[in-house]
Amino acid sequence: MKVLGLSPLDKDATVSIVEDGVIIYAAGEERFSRVKQQDGFPYEAIQKALDYTGTKIEDIDVVSYPFMPWEKEQELFTANMQVEQDFIANFKGNGLATQVKAAKKNIPQRTEGVHGLKDPNEKMDKGLLKRAYFRLAGATPAFSKLAAKKASQRWSDNALASFKQWQQELDKGLKSLGLEGKLKRIDHHLSHAANSFYASGYEKALCITLDGYGTGLAGSISIGSEGKIKRIHGVKFPYSLGSFYEQVTSCLGFKPSRHEGKIVGLASYGDPEILSDILLSRFIQQDGDIKMYEANNVYFSRYLAAHFPKIDVAAAYQKVLEVVATNFVQHWVEETGIDTVVLSGGVTANVKLNQRIFEIEGVKQMFVYPNMGDGGCGTGAALYHSWPGGVKPSISNAYFGPDFTEQEIIAELEKANLSYTRPDNLAAEVAAHIHGGAVVARFDGRMEYGPRALGNRTIMYHAREPEVNQWLNKRLGRTEFMPFAPVTLYEARKRYYHNIKGAEHTAEFMTVTFDCTDEMKRDCPAAVHVDGTARPQLIKREVNPGYYDIIKEYEKLSGISSLINTSFNMHEEPIVCSPYDAVRAFLLGNLDWLAIGPFLVKHPESKAV
Incomplete structure (x- = not known):
């Protein structure tokens, strides 16, 4: 069964395509409109999803939406x-x-x-x-x-007016696509429980949901077992x-x-x-x-x-x-x-x-769940309606968005009159620049789904310099008291973080903090917050070899197994999506280098070596 999942339209409208319990595409409308947390019917994201996956309207069996009709919500x-x-x-x-x-x-x-x-x-x-x-x-x-x-x-x-407005937009949008007869609604908190349970790979789990409002509730407790979810408290x-x-x-x-x-x-x-x-x-x-x-x-x-x-x-x-x-x-x-x-x-x-x-x-x-807010509810609703039963392995990554060809990348670089090279060992060159004190943006592969940059739309810097939290945040137009997060080689996790056993997999999605070891505090002070914690992304080579290899090459040079990883975007803008977005943010942010696909680009005004 192929299900089109739509998150609530009131903010961060997001589209997912799920087939028999497998997420094959997911991306927010904001990434295409370039408006942070874009609301409204996600026409562009739907079209991008259909085009990328080769899905036709008639291939969609169900459209799943994570709210009840406005009368029931009221x-x-x-x-x-x-x-x-x-x-x-x-x-x-x-x-x-x-x-x-x-x-x-x-x-x-x-x-x-x-x-x-x-x-x-x-x-x-x-x-x-x-x-x-x-x-x-x-x-x-x-x-x-x-x-x-x-x-x-x-x-x-206000809630009543909002539910009426977005229901009208939902009906209008689905009708324009010929999908109005395929809509199935789902309880909001059930969609949250579904995305976390079905994506976890656990046979049995306590499903905890907490948010602002959803179908009469602000939280729920359910038991997920053998592919089924049963609520026991709201x-x-x-x-x-x-x-x-x-x-x-x-x-x-x-x-x-x-x-x-x-x-x-x-x-x-x-x-x-x-x-x-x-x-x-x-x-x-x-x-x-x-x-x-x-x-x-x-x-x-x-x-x-x-x-x-x-x-x-x-x-x-x-x-x-x-x-x-x-x-x-x-x-x-x-x-x-x-x-x-x-x-x-x-x-x-x-x-x-x-x-x-x-x-x-x-x-x-x-x-x-990597997209834990309402932007992830469409995927949860789609997983629920398409789940074939039983238990599936956990999702290994959140790279569910679009990717781009080398030709598309070259076209944008040439439009911007940027010189570029194609290194034989891109990871080693990027690591050397980072080790030497340069700020490097990375754009490659499928775009991350959710609020975290997980390597494919990322800015990297070494974590040896505590002052980076001030000057890099200022350069990117961000708040200075916000800490940067590290990306860490999976095999180094126990050297750098206390009490991580049992949460390693969720740490691959940068969704939890840990108390840092003395070694982490010494090696990576820029990635350790004032309270002694860090929010790492653990990276495995089989998940993202190009990204992993950069950190591994940096480890060879420095003996340190972590780098700063922050989202590739300008302040109050969504994470970059396309090569055009990447080139624009690279130039506006005065970043030193851009690793884009297999190419390496130096900023025209950078003095970095």
């Missing part, structure tokens, strides 16, 4: 919101004013700077009137409950850890659903203890469930951000996310006795959270 979240109002009315708080007054006394005087912040104790300064309103709507019980109620109603109204929206983290992202001045990773980076500089008890007091966890007081009241986080340093707010939200989520997972690990977990949903993009889940006593193996 029914579910409306009922949930009514239950939430009863919870808010009966919630007994701990005296927020007293807690905040005590917390303020614990703010330290800091002198060591944080790159990207003007002052280490920098707060969100919104002016006197807004600060007063945040206090009223976010921290004064009688008014905050009213604000929370209005926020939930506003969310419901966390009802609005008690959403996704929304919880979106609120801190927004209150600190970043874009929700896009910049949550910046909060993870920022959190390592702060003291989580200053505010974590205040945040934890708003949660109730019983019998493996999660409830959160005033879950939709955005003014509470804004109130905290106006009175406490950004780094301490970020640190507290990160810690509380970890505490609540690990309590949730640990309950179900103990309840079911299953020691293998698979994760999906936007919350599991949080690599530090994934480390904490893997560290739970009783968890021996873990797999995180």
Whole structure:
């Protein structure tokens, strides 16, 4: 059976073609439109998928979409919101004013700077009137409950309008392609559970999903066994850890659903203890469930951000996310006795959270789906509807997008008047340039699917120089406090990372952090975050020989088995897709060298040797 999977259209619209449980193509519309997290019906991505795979419209048996009709979604979240109002009315708080007054006394005087912040104790300064309103709507019980109620109603109204809009666009798009009669819908969290379980290769696993909202839920627990998935618990929206983290992202001045990773980076500089008890007091966890007081009241986080340093707010939200989520997972690990977990949903993009889940006593193996956010739901839905039964091997890579011919590459190089060579040993030359201090972009093979650059659309640099986090981020227009991630030879994993056994495979997709060994800290300080962790991509030669060979040649020169790997794109742009995109980003980013296909190109203005 051949299934066309479409992710939700509201953001990061992504197309997948899955045949009998095998992913043969997957790519986001953003890679072709060049608009980050492109929404709407993915006309271009569908056409690219059909052309690349040689699929005709009549070859498609099913179109799978990971949401119910708008009427069903409305029914579910409306009922949930009514239950939430009863919870808010009966919630007994701990005296927020007293807690905040005590917390303020614990703010330290800091002198060591944080790159990207003007002052280490920098707060969100919104002016006197807004600060007063945040206090009223976010921290004064009688008014905050009213604000929370209005926020939930506003969310419901916006969600209803959104579901109606995207359903109309879905119907219109499918009709234009002659596919309107082949649509099958699937529960949103089931699509998340399906992508993580079916891609894992495990015979049996505890499927954990956590996100913002999906078909009435913000999370779920299922048991995957022998090719079948059975849900045993759902966390009802609005008690959403996704929304919880979106609120801190927004209150600190970043874009929700896009910049949550910046909060993870920022959190390592702060003291989580200053505010974590205040945040934890708003949660109730019983019998493996999660409830959160005033879950939709955005003014509470804004109130905290106006009175406490950004780094301490970020640190507290990160810690509380970890505490609540690990309590949730640990309950179900103990309840079911299953020691293998698979994760999906936007919350599991949080690599530090994934480390904490893997560290739970009783968890021996873990797999995180490489495209864990909603962009991966289309693949999960397609896997579910095309699964032939039984167990298949895990996916070995996420190179599911398009590739390009040498002729197409040459055409773009010549259009840009760039000189190029075709080295006999490209890997050795690239490694030598990196060893000598050059920044090298790599463009080769099929494009990665999902949010991570995994070698085929990657920028590489040696990790010996801690200062690279400032100057290379600045060159690429990125936030300075964000750490770079390393790519590491698979066989060197135990030399560089603690407690990696059981998570090696998911580390091939750069989806979890580990505590670094002293050797890693010494050899690759630029890839080790301030908290002593790194988010590696482990690379095997059989998965990507050209990429592997570069790191292996670098190891011969330096004795070091890791390099920095960061995504090949300009700030706020999608990862490059085509040779044109690669040449453009190479020139705009003032990178020293471009390894594109079998060719090597030096930047016209580079002084690197």
